[in-house]
Amino acid sequence: MQALRALPSVDQVLLSAIGQELVERHGRALVVAAVRARLEAARATIREGVAGAELAADIPLLVAGDLARAARPKLRPVLNLTGTVLHTNLGRAILADAAIEAAMAAMANPLALEFDLDGGGRGQRDDHLRGLLCELTGAEDATVVNNNAAAVLIALNTLGQGREAIVSRGELIEIGGAFRMPDIMTRAGVRLHEVGTTNRTHPRDYEGAIGPETGLILKVHTSNYRIEGFTAEVPAPRLAQIARAAGVPLLNDLGSGSLVDLARFGLRREPTVAEAVAEGADLVTFSGDKLLGGPQAGFLVGRRDLIAAINRNPLKRAVRLDKIRIAALEATLRLYRDPDRLTERLPTLRHLARPQAEIAAQAARLAPRVDAALAPHGFRAGVCDCASQIGSGALPVDTIPSAGLRLTGAGGDAPDRLSARLRALPVPVIGHIHDGALILDLRCLDADEALIGALAAL
Ligand SMILES: *Cc1c(COP(=O)(O)O)cnc(C)c1O
Numbered sequence: 001m002q003a004l005r006a007l008p009s010v011d012q013v014l015l016s017a018i019g020q021e022l023v024e025r026h027g028r029a030l031v032v033a034a035v036r037a038r039l040e041a042a043r044a045t046i047r048e049g050v051a052g053a054e055l056a057a058d059i060p061l062l063v064a065g066d067l068a069r070a071a072r073p074k075l076r077p078v079l080n081l082t083g084t085v086l087h088t089n090l091g092r093a094i095l096a097d098a099a100i101e102a103a104m105a106a107m108a109n110p111l112a113l114e115f116d117l118d119g120g121g122r123g124q125r126d127d128h129l130r131g132l133l134c135e136l137t138g139a140e141d142a143t144v145v146n147n148n149a150a151a152v153l154i155a156l157n158t159l160g161q162g163r164e165a166i167v168s169r170g171e172l173i174e175i176g177g178a179f180r181m182p183d184i185m186t187r188a189g190v191r192l193h194e195v196g197t198t199n200r201t202h203p204r205d206y207e208g209a210i211g212p213e214t215g216l217i218l219k220v221h222t223s224n225y226r227i228e229g230f231t232a233e234v235p236a237p238r239l240a241q242i243a244r245a246a247g248v249p250l251l252n253d254l255g256s257g258s259l260v261d262l263a264r265f266g267l268r269r270e271p272t273v274a275e276a277v278a279e280g281a282d283l284v285t286f287s288g289d290k291l292l293g294g295p296q297a298g299f300l301v302g303r304r305d306l307i308a309a310i311n312r313n314p315l316k317r318a319v320r321l322d323k324i325r326i327a328a329l330e331a332t333l334r335l336y337r338d339p340d341r342l343t344e345r346l347p348t349l350r351h352l353a354r355p356q357a358e359i360a361a362q363a364a365r366l367a368p369r370v371d372a373a374l375a376p377h378g379f380r381a382g383v384c385d386c387a388s389q390i391g392s393g394a395l396p397v398d399t400i401p402s403a404g405l406r407l408t409g410a411g412g413d414a415p416d417r418l419s420a421r422l423r424a425l426p427v428p429v430i431g432h433i434h435d436g437a438l439i440l441d442l443r444c445l446d447a448d449e450a451l452i453g454a455l456a457a458l
Pocket of ligand 1: 147148149150152173175179220221222223253254255256286287288289297298392393
């Protein structure tokens with residue numbers, strides 16, 4: 001077969017100019033494997049009679065393409081233009097510069113993680129955060145674990161193993177994936193004692209459920225839904241009274257748990273962590289990478305004896321934080337000491353606080369440029385108003401007025417086709433489909449050029 005004989009050998013490809021450049025960039029082992037795979041595929045297509053000798057000349061370029069695709073990191077930055085500021089599937093909070101610098105220093109250097117610089121003896125890794133957390137929340141003591149799911153797990157296990165946790169039927173939440181409160185309880189070794197109904201739970205329901213088997217009362221923030229209409233829940237201060245009278249601890253899982261009043265930024269109030277502490281909860285749990293705007297982490301703040309018991313629980317070691325995130329968290333929490341400048345310094349709050357007029361001006365600036373980039377591919381861009389969401393279980397049904405670009409094309413599948421092409425870019429652009437168009441909400445777009453640069457690769 002003429003065409004088979006025309007194919008180069010592995011060595012010939014390696015010695016070609018392209019081949020040598022590829023070895024320099026990717027290393028010999030990967031290039032040899034990629035050349036072999038391409039040659040094998042070429043032989044198969046020639047035998048099937050679909051291709052001929054022209055394949056031989058293409059081999060080095062095909063290999064170069066294969067290697068470039070394989071070298072592209074799987075986990076790479078995207079532009080979050082979904083309108084959801086804290087998008088769990090896009091990694092939630094973006095860190096402040098101060099937190100990024102602290103994390104880099106922690107990665108590159110030894111640090112006094114569990115070493116007491118004053119006395120020269122052993123220290124605890126939580127010590128770096130305890131003081132700040134107590135100052136910012138008014139709690140007596142604090143500790144920190146891998147994420148809020150772990151915080152809830154270890155709190156339930158420490159306070160209630162082998163006994164019951166009393167929870168309202170209106171608060172038995174499932175939050176994305178496999179985190180369902182009843183399942184976490186089982187794994188924590190705690191028996192669930194449900195009280196009340198889906199829409200109404202009263203003080204007498206809790207009081208009637210308390211008995212010798214009670215380990216704790218649990219209150220859960222209904223992060224991702226809201227029960228409306230004929231409803232009643234027992235407010236945290238009243239629940240704290242009930243718990244205290246019965247001599248059992250009250251655990252309040254806040255979920256997102258903001259450290260500042262969101263009303264400052266024109267949003268509806270969510271209970272702050274300091275309020276939850278002041279309302280008498282014995283332990284409060286919340287996330288590091290939701291409204292707080294830091295890296296993934298779970299905080300437990302509250303009574304000193306309970307925090308000490310949690311730190312003694314063998315599970316603590318299994319869910320502890322690494323030095324990189326402790327460094328980033330310390331820097332993030334420090335920013336909260338100056339609340340007036342938070343929106344300048346914390347990307348999460350900066351994005352949430354951006355006024356619609358500013359975003360609309362950005363959309364007007366970008367629309368003609370995006371339209372020019374898309375027109376050759378059969379799509380058009382115009383400005384639109386849209387509605388952003390906080391995401392990650394904060395104010396689940398509230399939206400924030402925003403603005404963006406409305407991208408359209410011919411045919412009912414145009415939004416899906418365009419969405420797929422933008423996802424396939426080297427810097428993927430993620431929007432959302434609404435009403436027959438692909439919407440790019442610009443609330444989280446810091447720089448115009450980031451979008452223009454990403455679209456240039458179309
Ligand atoms: C988000 C959330 C959690 C889980 O927090 P992670 O930090 O994602 O582990 C637990 N409880 C509530 C109420 C939440 O909203």
